[in-house]
Amino acid sequence: MVSGRRTRLIAVATAVLAIGLPSISAGVPDEVRLKHERAWVDPGPLEFGAEPHAAVRAAAADAAAGADCAVDVDTAARLVLAPTWPEVAASGGAPAPMTLSRYDDGTALADPGRSSPGIFFSPGVGAWQLDSAGLGADATAAAAIDTGTAARTVAPHVVRKYCAELGDDSSPAAARAAAWSSWYACDEGACEDVYQRLLAAGVVEDTTVGMHGGAAPRRCRYAGAVHDCAFVDPAAAQGDEAWRVPGYGPAPVPDPFYVFTRGGHEVRYWLAADTGARGDVSASRALGSDARESLRWSAGAGLCDLTASRGAC
Template sequence: MSRLRRIAMWAVPGLAVALTTAAFVLPANAEPTVDRDKLTTAQKLKLDNAWVDPSADLQFGTEPLASVRTAAEAAVPGASCQISVDAAVALSIAMTWPETAPSGEPPSPMTLSRYDTQPTLGDPEGRAPGLWFHPGIGMWQMDSAGLGTDYTAGEAMNVEYTAGRAVPGILASYCDSLNGGASEASARRAAWQPWVACWEGACEDTYQRALAGVVTVDGVTNLGGAEPRECEFGGVKVECLFVNAANAQGANWWADPAGGRSPVAAPFYVYRLTEGDAVTEIRYWLAADSGAATDVQAARPFGGNARDSLTWSAGAGLCDMTTDRGTC
């Protein structure tokens, strides 16, 4: 069992939500900012499950928190408004619990979104039920339709990599609003606007609680249980990541087939393929992992929304050189 210890944010050295209705009443100071009649079913479900039980500790992985703090320490000196490193850290992680861990458990860097059910996210030939392309990835739920459009799933899961880009962007949005005359609370809401779970005040709640300190959990790494590998395909060697939901670290409700609306992807490899100016995310399923008769791959061009830009095909063969699996 992971060792837990409560620390204040400033004491750190260096550096998609279950579909059950919350059992507690929303805080009286919640300020809905959207017209629910205009929301999609997925957005409504996310908001219904965004609030973290006030009796639950806010937990966060020790290594991911250190990475976020490192990014905040680098970004704060260049910010266009005054903000402490502690506040920048809290601002940057407040959405991770409402988005991926409303239980208060450590948000998992491996989190795969479970709200989207568009048929275009699945293998059109139906070769196996686990051939599913989750569009939202990681504790920040970087979605291919927006913030994650130029990330592979492996990059979106990597807290060290993602924090280096996400934290400065969140601070820039906050400062732009603050410098434009917004109050600090309104500026925070503006910075969190890309995250649906924040739209009705849940992230202000976790922000204030995170400022007071979180419980750090050892054993949740920056990759959340995904495993770096070296892969070879077509004579080309690439750095790849092996993603198996069964190995997720931190909050893992989403890894349960009954935990959301969409299927859960079978274990897959993910890597970035660069050909000239074209960059493509490849997710690759070995037949042995998916249960399909052949290997299968899904390709998404950077800048493309997975809901309408995927190309599925039989895999031409991939060798996991680290473990000698696949076509080696």
């Protein structure tokens, strides 16, 4: 997960698994060990959505063209792609653009009325888990899910860090590690492993995973104004499904919600029809702020999905 306040996990590799991947010390808490074990990606082909892959390539080309060092498009694309499988798709299957974080279980992220466990504001979103405390601070959930938008955020970030490290006379491997230093899942070398696999065999494109990964662009009316919005329903997610398994992490699988921007805020809105709660619930944060510290929860003021004629229409 990308976080502006990331605390590096201190763990010592004490053994080598049968597939040659480092294990975590037995003294490390189970939740930390589980995170790291999921960071290692199963051997075999690495799949990525066909449309999302094209978006990554386009973003990588732009980042390479503006780079402060000599970096070709293929290298830039591998730098951008490498964190996605360790972060959200340890099977090697296509990372799901809709992935909603499952390790953030702070009480401030849950509906204070406890009307439904699934009314939960996931701060990390998408194939790169763009987090409201870091690279995702200015992105709504819809923007983090949209692979084109997310890739344009990630590509210049990783290429800039890669070039800066090379400028300090570091090796290419050290420069790659610096490029991925914002992602927890890269801490123990998983992203370098994936990078080398991409270098050797490339990506297998999955045509069933679209740019928005199953999230549906809509038009919504809220508080007397019409907004572009997205309907995010985990049941419709495309790509690797591990994050949708109830026991995957301590946080719940979120109930379906709408997301849009209003007055410089990201708003997520849960209809009672989708949650089973007694009424609608909304949560908002100022763009640029960490959801863990800035959420404002309220009873829903009424939202109409104009596209699907749902809600307060």
